[in-house]
Amino acid sequence: MQGFRYFEHTGDLGVELYGDTLEDLFEHAGEAFTDIVIDPSSVRPLQEIELRVEAPDLEQLLVEWLSELIFRFDAHGRLFCHYHIRSLDAQRLVGTARGEVFDPTRHTIRTEVKGATYHQLELRRYEQGWKGRVIFDL
Amino acid sequence: MRLLRSGLSGQEIRNVANGLAEVLSLKIPSGLGSSRKDFSQDVKTLRRILEQGVGWAHEQGYASKEDAAHIEAQGCISGAEPSQVSERALERGKSQLGTLGSGNHFLEVGYVREVFDERAAAAMGLEKDLATVLIHTGSRGLGHQICSDSLSLMMQAARSYGIHLPDRQLCCAPIGSVEGRKYLAAMACAANFAFVNRQMITHWTREAFQEVFGMVGSESGLELVYDVCHNIAKLETHQVQGKATRLCVHRKGATRAFPQGHREVPERYRAVGQPVLVPGDMGRCSYVLVGTESGYAETFGSACHGAGRVMSRKQAQKAAGGRSVIKELETRGILVKGASRATLAEEMSQAYKNVDDVVEVLHQAGICRKVARLDPLVVVKG
Numbered sequence: 155m156q157g158f159r160y161f162e163h164t165g166d167l168g169v170e171l172y173g174d175t176l177e178d179l180f181e182h183a184g185e186a187f188t189d190i191v192i193d194p195s196s197v198r199p200l201q202e203i204e205l206r207v208e209a210p211d212l213e214q215l216l217v218e219w220l221s222e223l224i225f226r227f228d229a230h231g232r233l234f235c236h237y238h239i240r241s242l243d244a245q246r247l248v249g250t251a252r253g254e255v256f257d258p259t260r261h262t263i264r265t266e267v268k269g270a271t272y273h274q275l276e277l278r279r280y281e282q283g284w285k286g287r288v289i290f291d292l
Numbered sequence: 293m294r295l296l297r298s299g300l301s302g303q304e305i306r307n308v309a310n311g312l313a314e315v316l317s318l319k320i321p322s323g324l325g326s327s328r329k330d331f332s333q334d335v336k337t338l339r340r341i342l343e344q345g346v347g348w349a350h351e352q353g354y355a356s357k358e359d360a361a362h363i364e365a366q367g368c369i370s371g372a373e374p375s376q377v378s379e380r381a382l383e384r385g386k387s388q389l390g391t392l393g394s395g396n397h398f399l400e401v402g403y404v405r406e407v408f409d410e411r412a413a414a415a416m417g418l419e420k421d422l423a424t425v426l427i428h429t430g431s432r433g434l435g436h437q438i439c440s441d442s443l444s445l446m447m448q449a450a451r452s453y454g455i456h457l458p459d460r461q462l463c464c465a466p467i468g469s470v471e472g473r474k475y476l477a478a479m480a481c482a483a484n485f486a487f488v489n490r491q492m493i494t495h496w497t498r499e500a501f502q503e504v505f506g507m508v509g510s511e512s513g514l515e516l517v518y519d520v521c522h523n524i525a526k527l528e529t530h531q532v533q534g535k536a537t538r539l540c541v542h543r544k545g546a547t548r549a550f551p552q553g554h555r556e557v558p559e560r561y562r563a564v565g566q567p568v569l570v571p572g573d574m575g576r577c578s579y580v581l582v583g584t585e586s587g588y589a590e591t592f593g594s595a596c597h598g599a600g601r602v603m604s605r606k607q608a609q610k611a612a613g614g615r616s617v618i619k620e621l622e623t624r625g626i627l628v629k630g631a632s633r634a635t636l637a638e639e640m641s642q643a644y645k646n647v648d649d650v651v652e653v654l655h656q657a658g659i660c661r662k663v664a665r666l667d668p669l670v671v672v673k674g
Contacts, residue, residue, distance in 0.1 A: 162604045163604055164601055164603075165601055210447075214444070218444070221440045225384065228384045228436070228437075262632075264634050266395055268436040269439055271443075272461040272463065
């Protein structure tokens with residue numbers, strides 16, 4: 155099963171996230187971000203980089219994680235096709251991401267993401283795992 | 293949002309539409325991840341740009357004094373403090389000056405289809421069939437990063453000031469607090485960056501016109517009519533229940549619309565009112581209006597910045613299905629360049645309210661007065 159699903163939001167774009175574990179959910183959040191900006195199948199796993207994010211609580215950590223990915227793309231053109239969360243607690247995330255640098259001649263353009271927002275942000279534990287929702291500012 | 297006027301006619305643009313679209317899209321990078329490696333700024337220069345806005349562009353020969361006189365706040369919001377802008381924001385902004393970005397941002401060459409107010413149009417140098425250029429873009433990644441950085445800070449501030457938030461995106465701090473003042477200083481930097489971004493696009497648009505129309509020297513015939521912000525908070529004095537009151541007016545998705553006689557309206561327009569630019573979607577048209585006294589009293593001198601969406605982006609993509617939006621526009625004499633398939637679908641006419649109706653409301657309600665209608669000929673999208 156895909157770990158995320160889009161939902162309608164006028165002007166912006168919402169994503170519902172799922173995961174058996176919290177780590178899964180954060181990895182799916184990364185995959186959703188990639189899917190919004192580009193065709194993920196066009197991104198090759200050529201380089202791996204380490205990503206570290208901190209925040210005062212878990213919900214904010216999710217937004218900061220996505221903000222980190224937005225920054226890596228907008229400032230350095232980095233696109234990722236594979237995410238791995240190595241460790242995660244309520245205030246800190248350490249993970250790796252594999253991908254390559256944006257190449258306009260090879261990559262399929264989709265949408266530019268301005269930022270991840272806190273609007274209607276949710277992150278909850280359910281019997282079957284974790285569920286969350288984030289709205290991206292496009 | 294910025295409007296330029298040319299000395300050319302709509303027909304002269306139609307005659308070279310393909311060539312002009314080609315040269316414009318080469319000179320002005322647009323789309324996802326658009327950047328200008330050839331115009332990358334070092335941190336020191338970037339900080340000067342954030343502080344001085346179009347003053348920097350003038351010093352470098354990219355803007356005339358006339359240009360600066362026809363920009364909101366002369367192209368420089370005071371109180372900008374580059375020290376309040378993060379390294380990350382600077383890094384995102386350093387190669388993005390002179391780029392459009394994607395989504396609803398665009399550069400549009402069009403012509404004056406109809407004039408509603410001869411006197412105001414004459415003050416702006418607009419007449420029927422004259423070719424115009426509209427530029428819609430802002431502070432790009434630099435502004436978005438300032439927003440992200442500020443959200444984190446405001447989240448803490450809201451907690452420390454005991455502000456209850458119905459939604460975390462509404463995190464905030466009192467305007468006069470340290471956090472509030474720091475934010476306004478960073479926001480002014482983003483606005484100044486946006487002015488310079490549009491100025492650089494203007495510079496390269498002038499170059500494109502010179503090239504395509506074989507003009508000599510620095511002559512491009514493109515003059516700046518007006519440049520106005522559409523997402524900014526400003527400290528202004530307005531009448532509230534009969535008393536002059538200092539307010540922080542936040543115009544989000546809205547634009548300033550000051551009336552005739554206001555001292556912040558450029559001298560050239562002081563007798564008619566500030567030009568208000570309301571773009572429609574790429575398949576319809578855009579409007580030039582002027583601010584009014586009644587609008588100033590009722591809306592603190594503000595008007596809508598666009599028509600507004602009726603379909604979400606995903607809905608629009610579904611509705612567009614297998615249609616060729618680009619071909620549909622072409623048959624109506626509108627040439628679109630540089631747009632991705634997704635952007636074309638998201639930005640098609642059906643995804644937006646009809647700007648004619650929206651502008652009619654502004655006009656009938658007395659918030660603004662219609663001056664001219666601009667129809668598109670060549671559109672560069674992201």
